[in-house]
Every structure is written in structure tokens, then in C-alpha cells.
Amino acid sequence: MIYVENLKKEFKKSIKEPGLKGSIKSFFKPDNEIITAVDDISFHVPRGEVLGFIGPNGAGKSTVIKMLTGILTPTSGRCEINGQIPYKNRKNYVKEIGVVFGQRTQLWWDLALRETYTVLKEIYEVDDVQYKKRMAFLNEVLELDSFITSPVRTLSLGQRMRADIAASLLHSPKVLFLDEPTIGLDVVVKDNIRKAIKAINQNENTTVILTTHDLQDVENLCSRIVMIDKGRKVFDGDISELKKKFGQSREMKFVPVDFNVVESLNYAKTFNLSDDDVQVESDGHKVNVRFNSDKVSVEKMLNYTLSEIHVKDISVSDADIEEIIKGIYRSEVEV
Amino acid sequence: MKNIKRALRMHRIFVTQELKRMMEYKGDFIVGIIGFLLGQFFNIMFLWIIFSQIPSLMGWTLNQIVFIYGFSLIPKGLDHLLFDNLWSIGHFTVAKGDFDKYLTRPIDTLFHVMVEKLQIDALGELLMGIALICVTLPQLAIEWGIVKILLALLVIPFATLIYTGIKIATAAIAFWTKRSGNITYMFYMVNDFAKYPSTIYNRGVRAIITYVIPFAFTAFYPANYILTGENPWFNIGLTVLISLIIMVIGICIWNIGIKAYESAGS
Numbered sequence: 271m272i273y274v275e276n277l278k279k280e281f282k283k284s285i286k287e288p289g290l291k292g293s294i295k296s297f298f299k300p301d302n303e304i305i306t307a308v309d310d311i312s313f314h315v316p317r318g319e320v321l322g323f324i325g326p327n328g329a330g331k332s333t334v335i336k337m338l339t340g341i342l343t344p345t346s347g348r349c350e351i352n353g354q355i356p357y358k359n360r361k362n363y364v365k366e367i368g369v370v371f372g373q374r375t376q377l378w379w380d381l382a383l384r385e386t387y388t389v390l391k392e393i394y395e396v397d398d399v400q401y402k403k404r405m406a407f408l409n410e411v412l413e414l415d416s417f418i419t420s421p422v423r424t425l426s427l428g429q430r431m432r433a434d435i436a437a438s439l440l441h442s443p444k445v446l447f448l449d450e451p452t453i454g455l456d457v458v459v460k461d462n463i464r465k466a467i468k469a470i471n472q473n474e475n476t477t478v479i480l481t482t483h484d485l486q487d488v489e490n491l492c493s494r495i496v497m498i499d500k501g502r503k504v505f506d507g508d509i510s511e512l513k514k515k516f517g518q519s520r521e522m523k524f525v526p527v528d529f530n531v532v533e534s535l536n537y538a539k540t541f542n543l544s545d546d547d548v549q550v551e552s553d554g555h556k557v558n559v560r561f562n563s564d565k566v567s568v569e570k571m572l573n574y575t576l577s578e579i580h581v582k583d584i585s586v587s588d589a590d591i592e593e594i595i596k597g598i599y600r601s602e603v604e605v
Numbered sequence: 606m607k608n609i610k611r612a613l614r615m616h617r618i619f620v621t622q623e624l625k626r627m628m629e630y631k632g633d634f635i636v637g638i639i640g641f642l643l644g645q646f647f648n649i650m651f652l653w654i655i656f657s658q659i660p661s662l663m664g665w666t667l668n669q670i671v672f673i674y675g676f677s678l679i680p681k682g683l684d685h686l687l688f689d690n691l692w693s694i695g696h697f698t699v700a701k702g703d704f705d706k707y708l709t710r711p712i713d714t715l716f717h718v719m720v721e722k723l724q725i726d727a728l729g730e731l732l733m734g735i736a737l738i739c740v741t742l743p744q745l746a747i748e749w750g751i752v753k754i755l756l757a758l759l760v761i762p763f764a765t766l767i768y769t770g771i772k773i774a775t776a777a778i779a780f781w782t783k784r785s786g787n788i789t790y791m792f793y794m795v796n797d798f799a800k801y802p803s804t805i806y807n808r809g810v811r812a813i814i815t816y817v818i819p820f821a822f823t824a825f826y827p828a829n830y831i832l833t834g835e836n837p838w839f840n841i842g843l844t845v846l847i848s849l850i851i852m853v854i855g856i857c858i859w860n861i862g863i864k865a866y867e868s869a870g871s
Contacts, residue, residue: 275828281867318723336868343864357864361711367711376706380626392618393710422630 271476272315272338272445275457276349279308279333286362307333309349309501316492317444320467322492324482326599331481332371335449338479342528352444353501355395365394368438372450375434377422383420387440387518394441401440408436411466435463439470446470452487464490487596497598506597516594518564522571524584525556531579532557540574541566615712616689623723633826634643637725645729646763649736665802668741669832675737677824678830681763688769689724694756694776695785702869714858715773756841757831763848764823764861770816770848773855780862796820819847 283305286296308330325331336342338349340356340363349356352362377386391401409415412432417425418587425433431451432573438446448467452460469489472478482488488495488509495512505512526532530542537548537559547562561571568586627634652674660667698704698718707714775792779785797815801819803811814821822844830840 331871336705339709341705341868342866360708361713364709365711367709371705374703374705376709378622378626380629381622385622385625389618389622392615393712 271317271319271352272313272352272479273348274314274334274338275312275348277308277311277334277337277349278306278345279330279337279342280345281305281307281422293440307501308337308344311498311501311503313496313503313506315477315479317477318471318473319494320478320480320492322480322482322488323498324485324488324495324499325504327483329498331498332449333501334498335447335479335481339367339447340364365441366444368441368443368446370431370434370446370448370451372431372439372448372453375422375430376437377430377433381421382419383414383422383425384434386422386437390437390440396441400442404440404442407429408439411469412436413462417506427460430454431455431459431463432466435466441546442474443476445477445479449520450481450483452482452484458483460486467491478546498594499599512594516598518562519593519597520561520563520568520571520586520588521560522559522568522575522584522586523556524559524575525582527580527582529554535575535578537561537566537571537574541570612716615716619720623721627723627725634677641726641729649734650727652737663802663805665805666741668744670802671737672741672745672832673802673825673828674736674800675734675741675827677796678730678734678737679761680768680823681796682727682734683761684768684772685724685730686727687723688719688772690718690720690722691769691772691776692789693722693784694718695779695789696789697784699779699866700783700869704866705868708863708866712847714863715856719769731764745832747832753831753834756837757827760827760830760841760844763845764827766848766852767819767823767844769795770851770855774851774858777823777855777859777862780859780866792818796803799824801825819851 277501278465281304282302283300284296285303286292311317311330311334315323323334333342337344338351340360343357351363352366354366356363363422377383378389387405396404409418414433414436417433418428422430422433435448435451446467451467452554455463463488467480468476471478471491478491480487480491492509494508495505496503505515507515532552535550537543537550538545541548543561543565547565549560551558551560559571559575572584572586574598575581627637629790650763652671656667656671659670662670665673694704704714711719731857772789775785775789776789777785782788795818798806798814803814803821803825806814811821826840827844829835830837
């Protein structure tokens with residue numbers, strides 16, 4: 271369905287010294303450097319999959335999405351979606367995709383929301399019967415009824431996002447690209463939007479590619495994750511794989527009876543662990559030990575702890591995905 | 606044929622949308638109309654003062670000068686009315702990354718940009734142009750024939766496209782430079798020379814407005830043919846040819862420029 275091979279995008283950026291003086295200097299003697307925003311990215315998405323595209327700010331997520339939607343022309347490499355090359359047969363290609371950029375809107379700002387849909391109906395040549403059916407469906411999934419007659423400028427961010435998603439789906443696209451669809455929304459609205467995306471994916475087998483910083487989006491929606499950092503792909507697989515690959519990290523929490531004896535615990539020395547493999551934090555009440563379960567088993571850690579001190583409470587848990595990703599973003603985990 | 610039908614339909618839909626938008630802000634709409642009427646009134650006063658000081662100019666009578674001036678406002682006004690949105694490309698659309706929207710829709714980007722807005726202010730130029738022509742026409746001894754009437758009507762859309770083409774070509778520079786509003790402005794302002802008979806200028810200026818930034822073909826040359834009936838091949842034929850060449854150049858720069866478009870961070 272979607273094939274991306276060795277995709278690369280470079281931007282030319284002029285280097286300026288700070289201040290007006292720097293600007294004047296660069297005006298007469300420009301000094302350029304090439305920035306590689308996306309570097310040799312390949313992946314493949316089968317029909318009907320929901321792919322989460324994650325990575326820190328500036329990793330190149332939006333640049334990839336913009337190449338896949340035909341907005342940017344790649345410097346080199348190939349992408350093919352539905353057998354079409356986005357920037358080549360753009361007009362034909364975009365009929366089959368829906369695009370939402372969370373930070374922008376394609377709605378007619380000054381007019382009642384429904385006026386946007388009547389124009390998009392013409393732009394995408396949706397016939398009357400199909401349009402009625404489609405609006406009924408979108409109304410049901412995204413609950414547009416209560417604000418469809420309001421001018422777009424008066425909509426709340428959550429309403430606007432729902433309206434924008436509906437706008438991108440009016441022509442029943444085969445692929446839906448969502449660039450940060452839940453940015454700036456409250457928990458309830460986020461949840462509604464996730465449900466809607468799920469419903470659309472399941473009812474119509476729409477392939478969805480979404481970028482997000484919200485890991486709840488990823489856990490709730492995505493069957494697969496592609497993670498990029500500094501323009502390169504650092505992970506590609508499902509969430510359980512991510513946990514397996516990067517998630518050896520466990521967290522042991524306990525509340526000691528007598529806090530003074532905690533200092534007698536020395537995990538690093540006992541199990542011969544490096545600083546990377548074990549970290550101990552305590553807040554004077556609880557103790558939090560993060561350790562690498564590849565290097566030392568959970569059983570050994572528990573046995574040692576319980577044999578040294580008395581505890582009121584103790585628990586061991588998997589590090590959650592958020593922790594894993596934070597670790598990767600900070601390059602704590604070797605990839 | 607199907608394409609043209611669809612283009613006309615899309616144009617109608619965008620214009621309707623734009624009219625609805627204007628009505629949405631009633632106060633702004635009404636004040637806009639009052640402002641535009643006042644503006645036209647002062648414009649006419651100003652012209653009257655200037656032209657009454659120069660009864661004739663290098664062989665051109667007052668009526669002829671006013672006719673040329675009036676004629677020049679028609680193509681300018683039509684372009685201004687229909688395709689004013691091109692200005693926004695060089696001013697902010699590209700720099701802010703808002704051009705993304707056009708690229709994700711299944712219609713030609715240039716067409717979409719051109720027809721998206723309607724600039725009602727331009728009705729002032731058009732009405733004024735028509736008024737000046739109507740006032741001077743009875744006083745000018747013009748020999749009319751079928752051919753002349755047809756050519757006079759035919760030349761107007763082509764003269765309009767000279768404006769549009771220059772705006773497209775200069776706006777498209779923004780795809781590389783991010784902003785090009787000032788370049789468009791610089792070229793566009795040359796049109797002021799075209800409102801008066803070109804023969805009053807020295808050879809340098811005349812060459813520029815004929816062959817480099819050919820605004821003389823938007824007004825003086827076609828109007829000259831209507832007034833004198835001389836050189837239809839040069840006055841009308843070349844207007845048509847030049848407008849087509851400029852449009853082709855503009856569309857080429859636009860289409861190449863789209864490949865260089867870099868969007869903006871989000």
C-alpha cells in the first residue's frame with residue numbers, strides 16, 4: 271500500500287551571524303549549509319494499518335508526512351502510495367488521501383462550517399447521494415451537528431479539529447495522514463478523536479498514518495510504530511516489540527520500615543552492575559530502583575532487598591512505554 | 606471541454622463563497638462600499654484637475670489621453686477583481702507554509718489560488734474606466750467597423766492576462782525566496798507608465814514598457830488602434846502574442862517553483 275524507500279530530504283539553510291550586522295553580512299555574502307531533515311528512511315505500510323510516527327520535535331516527522339502527501343519533493347529516494355508517486359501525479363493522487371495538519375486548518379475561517387463541506391464536495395467531485403451518506407456518517411462519528419452552522423472562527427479547538435478531520439474524510443480517502451491530531455486538546459476530546467479514528471479505520475479499512483507526541487494515542491490506536499530521530503529511523507515494529515527491545519528496564523519500588531538501613535543496600539557492588547544498569551532514587555519515604563533485567567533477574571533483586579531490610583510494601587513493574595521512549599530520545603538506550 | 610466546464614463551475618463556487626464571506630461582516634462590507642465610492646470621487650476630481658491643465662500633449666488631445674487612461678483601467682481592473690489573491694503568495698502564503706493547503710487538493714494550484722478571492726475594490730477601477738470611455742467616446746471621431754469592434758473586445762482579456770501573467774511569474778519567485786511581494790510590487794508599479802500615450806516618453810522608457818515589462822500593451826497600443834485604426838498586427842496582434850508568452854512563462858516558473866517549495870515547520 272505505502273512503500274517508502276531510502277527517502278531523503280535536504281534543505282538549504284543560510285548561516286547568519288546574530289543581529290542586524292550578521293543579517294547585512296549574509297545579505298551580501300550568503301553562507302549556506304545543507305541540512306538533512308530526513309535521511310534514508312524506508313518503511314512499508316500494508317492497507318488498513320494504523321501507523322504511529324513518533325520522534326522528538328524536529329526529528330523530521332512532518333517532513334516525511336509532507337513528502338508522502340505530495341507537498342514536498344524528496345531530494346532522493348522513492349515513495350509510492352496506492353501505486354502513485356505523490357509529487358508526480360499530484361492532482362490524481364490527492365483524491366485518494368486525506369490530510370490534517372493539527373496546527374493548521376483548511377476550513378473557510380469566516381463562514382459557517384457547513385459551507386466548507388459544500389465547497390469540498392465540489393473540489394473532490396463527491397456526488398449528492400454519496401455526500402449525504404458521508405455527512406451522516408461523519409456526523410455520527412465526529413458529532414458535528416451541534417456546531418455545523420457556527421462560523422469556523424467561533425469553534426473551540428476541539429470542535430475545529432473534529433471539523434478538520436471530517437473535512438479530510440469527506441471524499442472517503444484510502445489513506446489518512448494526521449499530523450498531531452490531538453495537539454492541545456483536553457483528555458475527553460482526545461478520547462473522542464481516538465474513537466473516531468478507530469471507527470474510521472475499522473469501518474472502511476482506511477490506512478492511517480499519524481504523528482503524535484501523545485503516547486496514549488500510540489498505545490490506543492497504533493498497531494505499529496516507526497520512530498525517527500535526527501532524520502533517521504531508530505525503530506520500526508509493534509509496541510510489544512518496542513518493549514521487548516528497549517524495555518528490559520524494570521522498576522522496583524518499596525517503602526522501608528526503617529529508612530536508615532537503606533544505605534546498607536548496594537546493588538551495584540552486589541551484582542556488579544554499571545551505573546547505566548541500576549539507578550536508585552529515594553524521597554525519604556519511598557525508594558525507587560530502576561534496573562536492567564537482562565543483567566540481573568527480578569528474583570535476585572527481590573531476594574537481596576528482602577534479605578537485607580524490612581519493607582512495608584514492595585512492587586516491581588515494567589517501565590512504561592513513555593519511559594522507554596524518553597530513554598531513546600535522550601539516547602540512553604543504544605540503538 | 607470537460608476541464609473548462611469544471612473550471613468554470615469551480616470558479617463560480619469560489620466566487621459564491623467569497624461573496625458569502627463578504628456579507629458575513631456587514632459593517633465592513635457597507636463601510637467598504639462607502640469608502641470605495643468616496644475614493645472614486647476623489648480620483649475623478651484629481652484626474653479632472655490634471656487633465657484640465659494639459660489640453661494637449663505631444664499631439665494627443667485631452668479626449669484621447671482620457672480615453673487611453675480609461676481604457677487602461679479595464680484590464681487592470683479585471684485582473685485586480687479576479688486574480689488579486691496572487692499577491693498573497695509572495696506576501697505570506699509561501700513564507701508561512703500555508704501553501705500546503707493548495708497542494709493537498711485535487712485541483713490545479715495556480716487555478717485554485719487565482720480564483721479563491723474576489724477583490725470588490727476593483728469595481729471602482731472598472732466603473733471609472735467605463736465612465737471615462739463613455740464620456741470621451743462621443744467626442745472622438747472614431748471610425749467603427751465590425752472588425753474593429755470585435756478586435757477591441759477581443760483584446761481586453763488578453764491585455765488582462767499581461768497583468769495576471771506578470772503577477773504569476775513574480776509571485777512564483779517566492780517558492781525559492783519565500784517572499785516576493787516586493788518584486789511583484791516593483792513590476793506591477795510600472796503599469797503607471799501605461800496609462801498615458803507611450804510616445805510621450807523617451808526611447809528607453811518606451812522600450813522597457815514595450816518589450817521588457819510590456820504594460821504598454823495593456824493600454825496604449827490597443828487604445829491607439831481603436832483611436833486611429835493603425836497597425837492592427839502590431840497593436841492588437843502583438844498584445845495577444847505577448848500576453849500568451851507571459852502567461853506561459855508565468856505558468857512555467859510556477860510549476861518549477863512548486864518543486865522547490867519548502868513549506869514551513871509545524
